[in-house]
Amino acid sequence: MQSIKPRAHIASEVPLWIWRAGTGGIMTPHSTAEVLNRIHDPRIHVEPPRAKQTDMRSPAEHVANIRDVFAISMSDLASILGVTRPTVYAWLAGQEPKGEAVIRIQQLSRAADKFNQANIIRLDKLVHRPILNGRSLLDILKTDEDPLEALATIKAIADKEAQTRRESKGANKHLKSLDDVLGESSVAIYERS
Structure with missing residues (x-):
């Protein structure tokens, strides 16, 4: 040997x-x-290829995700999905959507996930505003357009508005002395004689 x-x-x-x-x-x-x-070589570590992560959420969870992230009403959600409100309620209760509705729901839910990951402050206040060339995010969600194309614009607007809100809370306010504050809000006390 x-x-x-x-x-x-x-x-x-x-x-x-x-x-x-x-x-x-x-x-x-x-x-x-x-x-x-x-x-x-023990210094070289090779990661095994990762399998594509499968989204295991049910259609009801996807529908709830869309509604929660975009903070929209049931009427708006039904309009986005092209169905009636009772149909949306049925889907949320566990009834399986049919045909292409499942694909549309999953696409919008993945877009909602991306918006959620972007940590957009007060997205609920931006959904209805016409900030995208005269159209709102809701208008875009109702079409077959990719809502992720609007993500960067909406994030920039939300960040700018958040900065403005932070600045306006403390900016241009005159700091008063304790005597001034007490003088404005106190009630005169008289001694009894």
Whole structure:
């Protein structure tokens, strides 16, 4: 039985030629040692390929997600999905949507997830406003357009408005002394004689 030499000695003692299948080429002793070192190098960590994550939410959870993230009424949700309010209530109760409605629900729910991940402050206040070339996010949700194209614009507007709200809370307010404040709000106390 033949013993296997440690990998460090392979390239230095015996010229090793490896035929690479399918390429018509060979590896030199130097490149062979390099490959062997990389294969056994404990510093190199290779992540196994990740499987595409499957969305395991039910249609009812997707519908609820759309409504919650965009903070819209049942009437608006029904309008977006192109159905009646009783149909939306049935879906929320667990009834399975039919046909292309499932695809539309999942697409809008994934868009809602992206809006939620963007941490848009007070998105509920922006959904109805005509801030996208005269149209609202609600108008876009009702069409087959991709709502994610409006995400950056809405995020920028929300951030700017949040900054304005923060600045207006403390800006331009005169700080009064305690005596001034007490003088304005206190009631005179008279001594009895």
